[in-house]
Structures are given as structure tokens and as C-alpha cells.
Amino acid sequence: MSPTIVHAVVLFDGNNTHSDATVTFDPASGNITSVSTSSNGQFPEGATIIDGSGHTLIPGLIDSHIHVFAIHLPAGEDESEILRSPLRCGVTTLCDMHSDPPTVRQRWQAIADDLEQARKSNSTVSLSDLKSCLYGATIEGGWPKPIVLGHNPSNELKAFVETWPKVTVENAPDFVKNHKANGANYIKLMQENCCSLALPTDSIPVATLEMQTAVVKAAHAEDLPVVAHALSADMTEVVLKAGADGLTHTFVDQPPPQNIIDLYKQTQAFVIPTLAVLSSLTNEMQDWRDEFTEIARKKGLVNDFALQTMKESLAMKDSAAKLEYAFETIKKLRQEGIDVVAGTDSSAGLKGTGLGPSLWMEMLLYVEKCGMSVTEVLRSATALPAKRFGFDDRGVIAEGKRADLVLVKGNVTEDLRALWEGEGIVTVWKQGLKAA
Known part of the structure; x- marks a missing residue:
């Protein structure tokens, strides 16, 4: 060549x-x-x-929060689009934030085969690259069980959720070592009490500070970065105190409290805002979803099922939650020098998201709603995620x-x-x- x-x-x-x-x-x-x-x-x-x-x-752009599982897809939908549609949008690397290891390994093999075939035949590649935490550090009955099972779960889906890790203080080191041995690029914590959601607060088991600290300690001993799910200020406080390197969402339950801003400054943790999915969660920004769905349709970026999904909304927030709180938080964190890393929480079939086009929407929200410059936003989807995740070969x-x-x-x-x-x-x- x-x-x-x-x-x-x-x-x-x-x-x-x-x-x-x-x-x-x-x-x-x-x-x-x-x-x-x-x-x-x-x-x-x-x-x-x-x-x-x-x-x-x-x-190449990096979407630092997606999922490569296909549990939201109806039978017969093309799973290969999970990796194809982002590449059409310039997204060359995807960071999976909780999927079952067999599915991740299948995606990794497809990527390797795609690259090998392109080199052999001097042709084109069609799949984005993939990093993954494999399973998050889930606890018995905890997050994301309620959103994955939904309102009418099948027996198959219930059985799938039962295979998730049941992490404790005692088994945290083994959980991390096994994940690293199986190819995990980073470790993800799950910290959720549902107070930002249309679910009763504390209706599911909630991980303790002691457990999360144990996972972080074990991960750092293995030179693995740690990121954490949290949708509320109190849950964000827990994982920041546990020593997480980054948050995979910002919160929507209240304006940014000073103690959380101070914790970010103290720990220098980064934040992946995921405004695209938060706008779907709070059922706001419908005109933006419509606009980017139309862009995706005109350019042929995603299939018909994905187009329909992009226009829909999760609409499952607590009555007090507002997307504006997320905008305010990102503005404050940015002013304090905290790294903002672009990510969407997109997954195939998840309402309000489209793998690929949602990153464009996410990035534009940073410019128009969070006061970031265009070059800051481009950095948030290239050099910054590569630096913070330790992807030294790209970005x-x-x-x-x-x-x-x-x-x-x-x-x-x-x-x-x-x-x-x-x-x-x-x-x-x-x-x-x-x-x-």
C-alpha cells in the first residue's frame, strides 16, 4: 500500500x-x-x-460512553450497525460502559476480521474500534437492573441480568483482576438510588462508599482507570469520595452544589456529561432530536429503526429533575478547569439516542448550552478522552x-x-x- x-x-x-x-x-x-x-x-x-x-x-472522534449490547433491539435487526453507523459519523473509537463479555468479544472479533479483510483486499473498513469495561461493578439487584428489565421483561432478559457480577468489598479485587485478564480497558462503578428518576428513591439496593472505594483501590492497583455512573448530586459525591477518575454522567436532580464542585477540584476527576441521553430522560430538547434525526436520514447514517428510536424519548425523570441543572454544572466545572469528555450513552434501540449522530448533538450542546468553544469541544472528543483513559495511540x-x-x-x-x-x-x- x-x-x-x-x-x-x-x-x-x-x-x-x-x-x-x-x-x-x-x-x-x-x-x-x-x-x-x-x-x-x-x-x-x-x-x-x-x-x-x-x-x-x-x-477520529471518540464517543466515551456507549453500549454495544443489543438488548434493546427487536429480533432480526442488524447488530452490525452498532459499529457501522458511528464510523460513518467520524467516530473511530467507542467506549462501551457495561455490556456482557461474550457480546464484547464478538464485537472485538468482528472489528479484527474487518481490518484484516480490508488489508488483504486493499479495500475499506466499516466498523469503529471498541474499548470496554465489560460488565460494570454491579451489585445484587442494583443499577442498571430497572432500566434494562423495563416494564415487561422476558424470562430470557431476567436470566441475563442474573448473570451480572454481584460485587462486594470482599470480592472487589478478584472482580478487577478477572476483568483485566479478560481485556477490560477500564472499570466502571454503578452508583444509583433512583432519586432523579421516575422510580421511588432507594427502591433498589445502593452500593456503599466502602464497596466503591474497594473497587477503585483494586483497579488502581492494576493500573486501570475507574469511571462511575451517577445521576444525582448525592450519588456523585459517593463515587468522587471513593476516588473515581471520572463520572460517566452529570446530575439532573439539582443545581450544582458547591461541595460537589469542590470535590471535582480536589480529585481532578473528569466528567462525561451525556447530555444527549439526559435530554431524553427529562423529555426535553425534542426539537434537537428531530433535527439530528433528519440529518441522519438525509445522509443515510443509520437505518430506519434507529431513525425512529432517535426521535423518541425515555421520559422517565423525577418531577424535580431538569436538564438545565446539567448545563449549569458543566458550565461551572469547565470554569474550574475540570476536563469535560464527550460521550452520549447511546445504544442500539435506546430511546432518544443514535450511535454516531448523537455525538454530533452532544458536541453542539456543549457549544450552545454550556459555553464551550468549538476547539474545546473538538478536544473533548479527541485528545482529552485519549489522555484520560490512557489510550496513548490515538486522539x-x-x-x-x-x-x-x-x-x-x-x-x-x-x-x-x-x-x-x-x-x-x-x-x-x-x-x-x-x-x-
């Missing part, structure tokens, strides 16, 4: 913007071989040359890093909407190979 050279392009390298850059990458190795912040017009013979004039090159455009790249018509560093408006994304490469 000959090298590919994109020149005369606006480059956002994951941290900074350069107005006239040249990037060379090798599809055979899958890596970037050189980055220059100027164009010299002299290229090696046999290289594939792409004139990037009028375009922006950015690192930035630099020599030696993976050639996970997205070429966009227009200057996306000035207007985020360039990702989807007009021609939008022109080409996606994963490990130097064009995406289908």
Missing part, C-alpha cells in the same frame, strides 16, 4: 489548530508517519495525494499515532456544524484505511 498525503489542509491535531498543514500516513502500518505545519508541494512518487484546500483534518494527529482521521469540508474549528452541514465529512480513515 502506498502512503497517503493530505496537504494544504486546516489541521486540528487534537489540541491546536494549524492553517496550512501536511499529514502523511501509511495504510500498511496504520500509523501517521509525518506531520508538517506547512505545505512544500513535493511528494514522493506513488503516494496518494489529497488536496485539503478548503477542508479540515481532525483526529491526536502526530507522528507514530494511529491514522484515525476525519476530513471535513470547510473549517470545522470555526463552525462545528461543518461536521454535518453541506458536504460535511468527506472521508474517514481508521488505521490509515478508508471507511466504507
Whole structure:
């Protein structure tokens, strides 16, 4: 395979913007071989040359909170779309935040086969890359049992939930060691008392601070980052005190209390806001869901079932919960220098979400509702998640890093909407190979 050279392009390298850059990458190795912040017009013979004039090159996007299971899909729906639709949207890496290990292993194998076939036949790739915590550190009867079982669970689904881990203080080290041995990239805590939801508060068992601290201690001993689910301020307090490295949601039950802001500053934990799913939970921003559903339809990004799902809403909040509280919290955390990492909590069939397009909506919400600049938002979906999760091979455009790249018509560093408006994304490469 000959090298590919994109020149005369606006480059956002994951941290900074350069107005006239040249990037060379090798599809055979899958890596970037050189980055220059100027164009010299002299290229090696046999290289594939792409004139990037009028375009922006950015690192492949990372959605730091999704699920790759298919439990919300009706029988017969195409599970391969779980990994296909994000890649069409420039999302080259997905971070799964609780799925059964057999499903994750199946997805990993599909990704490996897709890459091998593309290299053998000099063709295109079609699946995003995947990181996973495998199962979260669930407790007997605890979260996310109520949302997975729903109103009318099948016996099969009940049996599936019974296979989840039943983590305790005593078995936390074994839980972590087994997960690491099975390929987990990080560990996830579940901290939920349902006070933000249309469910009675404390209607399910709630993990203790002692248990969560034990899991964090065990994970850090194995050099694994720890992230945590929490939808309320009091549950956020527990996992921050336990030492979690990041939160996989922000809370919607109240405005940001100063003690929570102080805990974030003290621990330097990051936050994955997941505003896309929170807006579905609180049944707000319907016009935004409609808009991005129409964008996805026009561009052929997702299938018909996903289009219908994207327009719907979970609508299962407690009466006091408001999305505005999430906006306020992210504004305050950002002002205090806390890292905001982009993620959506999308999964196939989950109302109000679409794997791929929801990340675009998420990112635009950061700009329009949380006061973040476009470059901050681009960083939140590229360099920052790579740094905070320890994905040292991606997230930035630099020599030696993976050639996970997205070429966009227009200057996306000035207007985020360039990702989807007009021609939008022109080409996606994963490990130097064009995406289908």
C-alpha cells in the first residue's frame, strides 16, 4: 500500500489548530508517519495525494460512553450497525460502559476480521474500534437492573441480568483482576438510588462508599482507570469520595452544589456529561432530536429503526429533575478547569439516542448550552478522552499515532456544524484505511 498525503489542509491535531498543514500516513502500518505545519508541494512518487484546500483534518472522534449490547433491539435487526453507523459519523473509537463479555468479544472479533479483510483486499473498513469495561461493578439487584428489565421483561432478559457480577468489598479485587485478564480497558462503578428518576428513591439496593472505594483501590492497583455512573448530586459525591477518575454522567436532580464542585477540584476527576441521553430522560430538547434525526436520514447514517428510536424519548425523570441543572454544572466545572469528555450513552434501540449522530448533538450542546468553544469541544472528543483513559495511540494527529482521521469540508474549528452541514465529512480513515 502506498502512503497517503493530505496537504494544504486546516489541521486540528487534537489540541491546536494549524492553517496550512501536511499529514502523511501509511495504510500498511496504520500509523501517521509525518506531520508538517506547512505545505512544500513535493511528494514522493506513488503516494496518494489529497488536496485539503478548503477542508479540515481532525483526529477520529471518540464517543466515551456507549453500549454495544443489543438488548434493546427487536429480533432480526442488524447488530452490525452498532459499529457501522458511528464510523460513518467520524467516530473511530467507542467506549462501551457495561455490556456482557461474550457480546464484547464478538464485537472485538468482528472489528479484527474487518481490518484484516480490508488489508488483504486493499479495500475499506466499516466498523469503529471498541474499548470496554465489560460488565460494570454491579451489585445484587442494583443499577442498571430497572432500566434494562423495563416494564415487561422476558424470562430470557431476567436470566441475563442474573448473570451480572454481584460485587462486594470482599470480592472487589478478584472482580478487577478477572476483568483485566479478560481485556477490560477500564472499570466502571454503578452508583444509583433512583432519586432523579421516575422510580421511588432507594427502591433498589445502593452500593456503599466502602464497596466503591474497594473497587477503585483494586483497579488502581492494576493500573486501570475507574469511571462511575451517577445521576444525582448525592450519588456523585459517593463515587468522587471513593476516588473515581471520572463520572460517566452529570446530575439532573439539582443545581450544582458547591461541595460537589469542590470535590471535582480536589480529585481532578473528569466528567462525561451525556447530555444527549439526559435530554431524553427529562423529555426535553425534542426539537434537537428531530433535527439530528433528519440529518441522519438525509445522509443515510443509520437505518430506519434507529431513525425512529432517535426521535423518541425515555421520559422517565423525577418531577424535580431538569436538564438545565446539567448545563449549569458543566458550565461551572469547565470554569474550574475540570476536563469535560464527550460521550452520549447511546445504544442500539435506546430511546432518544443514535450511535454516531448523537455525538454530533452532544458536541453542539456543549457549544450552545454550556459555553464551550468549538476547539474545546473538538478536544473533548479527541485528545482529552485519549489522555484520560490512557489510550496513548490515538486522539491526536502526530507522528507514530494511529491514522484515525476525519476530513471535513470547510473549517470545522470555526463552525462545528461543518461536521454535518453541506458536504460535511468527506472521508474517514481508521488505521490509515478508508471507511466504507
